Amino acid sequence: MQPPVPAPDAITVKNLRKIYTVREGGSWRGKTREIVALDGISFSVPKGQIAGFIGPNGAGKSTAIKILSGILRPTSGEVQVNGLVPWTNRVAHVARIGVVFGQRTQLWWDLSVGEGLALLRDIYGVEPERFARNHARLAEALDLGAIMDQSVRQLSLGQRMRAEIAASLIHDPEILILDEPTIGLDAPSKLAVRAFVHELCRDRGTTVLLTTHDMHDIEALAERVIVIGHGRILADSPFEDLRMTTLSERILELDFHGTPPELALPAGAVETARAPHSLTITFDPRQIPAPALVAHVGHLSGLDDLRISRPSIDEIITRFYADHAA
Amino acid sequence: MTLRPYFTAFGLQWKIGLRYRIAVVAGLVAQMWFGAVTLMAYASVYHAAPDVQAPLSLRQAMTYTWIQQSLFTLLPLGCLPAIGDAAKTGAIVYDLLRPVDMWNWWLSASLARLLGNAVPRAVLLACVAGPLAILVGLGAWSLAPPADLTAAVLSLLSITLGALLSATIVMWWNILTARTLSPLGSYAVGTPLAVLLSGMLLPLPLYPDWIRPFLLAQPFAGITDIPIRIYLGTPIPGGVATGLGLQLFWLTTLTLLGRLWMRQTVNRLEVQGA
Numbered sequence: 303m304q305p306p307v308p309a310p311d312a313i314t315v316k317n318l319r320k321i322y323t324v325r326e327g328g329s330w331r332g333k334t335r336e337i338v339a340l341d342g343i344s345f346s347v348p349k350g351q352i353a354g355f356i357g358p359n360g361a362g363k364s365t366a367i368k369i370l371s372g373i374l375r376p377t378s379g380e381v382q383v384n385g386l387v388p389w390t391n392r393v394a395h396v397a398r399i400g401v402v403f404g405q406r407t408q409l410w411w412d413l414s415v416g417e418g419l420a421l422l423r424d425i426y427g428v429e430p431e432r433f434a435r436n437h438a439r440l441a442e443a444l445d446l447g448a449i450m451d452q453s454v455r456q457l458s459l460g461q462r463m464r465a466e467i468a469a470s471l472i473h474d475p476e477i478l479i480l481d482e483p484t485i486g487l488d489a490p491s492k493l494a495v496r497a498f499v500h501e502l503c504r505d506r507g508t509t510v511l512l513t514t515h516d517m518h519d520i521e522a523l524a525e526r527v528i529v530i531g532h533g534r535i536l537a538d539s540p541f542e543d544l545r546m547t548t549l550s551e552r553i554l555e556l557d558f559h560g561t562p563p564e565l566a567l568p569a570g571a572v573e574t575a576r577a578p579h580s581l582t583i584t585f586d587p588r589q590i591p592a593p594a595l596v597a598h599v600g601h602l603s604g605l606d607d608l609r610i611s612r613p614s615i616d617e618i619i620t621r622f623y624a625d626h627a628a
Numbered sequence: 629m630t631l632r633p634y635f636t637a638f639g640l641q642w643k644i645g646l647r648y649r650i651a652v653v654a655g656l657v658a659q660m661w662f663g664a665v666t667l668m669a670y671a672s673v674y675h676a677a678p679d680v681q682a683p684l685s686l687r688q689a690m691t692y693t694w695i696q697q698s699l700f701t702l703l704p705l706g707c708l709p710a711i712g713d714a715a716k717t718g719a720i721v722y723d724l725l726r727p728v729d730m731w732n733w734w735l736s737a738s739l740a741r742l743l744g745n746a747v748p749r750a751v752l753l754a755c756v757a758g759p760l761a762i763l764v765g766l767g768a769w770s771l772a773p774p775a776d777l778t779a780a781v782l783s784l785l786s787i788t789l790g791a792l793l794s795a796t797i798v799m800w801w802n803i804l805t806a807r808t809l810s811p812l813g814s815y816a817v818g819t820p821l822a823v824l825l826s827g828m829l830l831p832l833p834l835y836p837d838w839i840r841p842f843l844l845a846q847p848f849a850g851i852t853d854i855p856i857r858i859y860l861g862t863p864i865p866g867g868v869a870t871g872l873g874l875q876l877f878w879l880t881t882l883t884l885l886g887r888l889w890m891r892q893t894v895n896r897l898e899v900q901g902a
Contacts, residue, residue, distance in 0.1 A: 405718075408719065
């Protein structure tokens with residue numbers, strides 16, 4: 303018996319390095335300096351997965367995204383996307399991916415959304431029937447009906463982003479690359495974008511690679527998080543694992559109607575902030591379980607309210623970088 | 629390999645060009661004004677020196693000026709505005725993300741933009757400077773018809789080559805824009821070169837003898853000067869075939885070299901990041 307064939311990977315990256323050479327000073331003979339943007343990263347993304355790329359500015363996320371899109375050539379390393387090497391088979395490769403750069407627009411300012419989509423149909427050679435089908439599906443899912451005849455320059459940012467996502471999917475790409483798709487969007491628009499991407503992956507099996515600074519995007523969407531910093535992969539795991547291993551801390555906040563009393567805390571809990579009417583305690587649930595701690599403080603006089611929270615993902619990541627900064 | 633995307637790019641820019649109707653009218657007024665001023669200058673110069681054997685008669689110089697003015701927007705004054713915008717905003721990366729041949733894609737768009745701007749203006753100006761001028765009794769200042777039928781047909785062929793040549797030169801400005809990530813350089817270089825060397829400022833046949841062969845041999849002469857000479861029936865050294873040959877030569881050379889430069893530029897964008 304042969305073992306079952308594993309699902310083929312949509313994206314394979316091996317030991318990818320990218321070094322930029324920049325000229326210092328404006329002069330002709332200025333010295334050049336090398337900047338290592340990617341220092342040998344490897345990962346693979348199976349078909350149909352949503353993988354989130356996170357990292358601070360300058361970590362190498364955009365460089366990786368550009369290489370996978372086929373618009374940037376790495377210094378060394380191997381990449382296969384849908385079985386193609388992006389930078390050597392550029393035209394064939396780009397026909398099979400969809401890309402949204404959140405800070406740029408791929409639609410045409412002078413045209414309406416509908417005209418832009420029709421133009422992309424011709425560029426990608428989408429057959430009329432398939433175009434009509436996709437058009438109807440995307441218009442409904444992304445709520446584009448009302449803005450289809452508006453010119454792109456008149457759209458709000460949220461409307462434009464929905465139109466951009468439709469534009470990136472009109473040719474049924476197998477892989478969707480989203481570079482900060484929710485940047486600058488208001489809350490309802492962010493929710494709409496997340497819901498759509500989630501359905502896209504679930505219903506059509508599209509592989510999605512996403513970069514973001516919005517940790518809620520990752521929390522809501524990504525089954526898997528790749529943390530990148532200083533051009534290296536610092537972690538590559540399911541989101542929950544990252545949260546568990548990096549930071550198991552919990553935070554207990556107590557509100558008092560008078561001055562908070564002095565407390566003798568059990569091992570594993572420390573007072574981390576004190577305000578005129580509140581107290582913040584940080585604890586490790588492995589040393590002191592939450593119920594025990596609550597029982598410990600619950601009888602305090604003057605206690606109005608208490609809340610237990612997990613640290614935000616921003617804090618997790620910030621802590622994560624601090625731990626790996628060495 | 630389908631041609632559809634390139635027709636689409638053409639159609640898009642043609643539409644954008646036509647969308648600015650007020651610009652067409654404003655441009656027409658400006659070109660009528662410059663045309664009229666130039667004509668008056670020629671009239672006084674020619675009348676001041678009636679014995680000098682000029683390479684163009686006054687009537688020919690006037691017709692040259694009208695055609696030149698009507699084709700002003702056909703000149704490669706700078707990059708395609710859409711590419712300039714895309715370079716500034718960084719949206720130019722999206723052009724690398726399209727499954728198309730970038731040269732043909734940009735060329736179709738550039739050609740359409742030139743024609744979309746130039747054709748309506750040329751037709752309007754030809755009507756005003758031709759029949760309308762004659763009707764109001766300014767026949768002596770009007771646009772003269774082509775020298776003969778052969779001249780008419782050949783000048784039509786030649787202006788077609790001229791438009792292609794201009795779009796090819798615009799491609800060079802587009803590449804410059806993609807390299808410098810700003811459209812300003814292309815305008816700073818393109819506008820003076822095109823205005824001076826195309827004969828817009830002064831018809832190329834009116835320059836001093838010794839410099840005329842050089843002016844005829846440079847690529848900008850092929851945009852409007854050679855077609856106008858064929859239209860007027862004024863002799864081109866080596867004949868009409870030389871004129872058309874020069875246009876074809878520059879079209880081929882600038883395309884081949886331009887494609888190389890484009891490939892190198894795309895490589896550089898791919899290496900350094902857009």
